[in-house]
Amino acid sequence: MGVTEDLADALARDAIAAAERLGDDEVISEVSEALGASSTTTQEAFMTSVRVRLAEQRARRLLEERLRQGPSA
Known part of the structure; x- marks a missing residue:
């Protein structure tokens, strides 16, 4: 990726973690704005x-x- 995508992806990870x-x-949304x-x-x-x-x-x-449910009948 380029620098823009790399920085945006890192910020996305951080924003998702903060939201959680x-x-x-x-x-x-606030970060996006x-x-x-x-x-x-x-x-x-x-x-x-x-x-x-x-x-x-x-x-x-x-x-x-x-996977928790297991194989179908």
């Missing part, structure tokens, strides 16, 4: 990283649940 710790998903005020390119990269990471988390939870 605080129990407030609005943190992600702050980025958008100075760099829409970075904001877009940040939001892409957030969406990808959250989708991956949901998919992993689904996979873990299916």
Whole structure:
């Protein structure tokens, strides 16, 4: 990745962790707005990283649940 994507991805990881710790998903939106005020390119990269990471988390939870359920009959 380029520097923009690398920085945006690192910030996305931190924002997701902060949102989970605080129990407030609005943190992600606030960070996105702050980025958008100075760099829409970075904001877009940040939001892409957030969406990808959250989708991956949901998919992993689904996979873990299916594995807990065991084989289908």
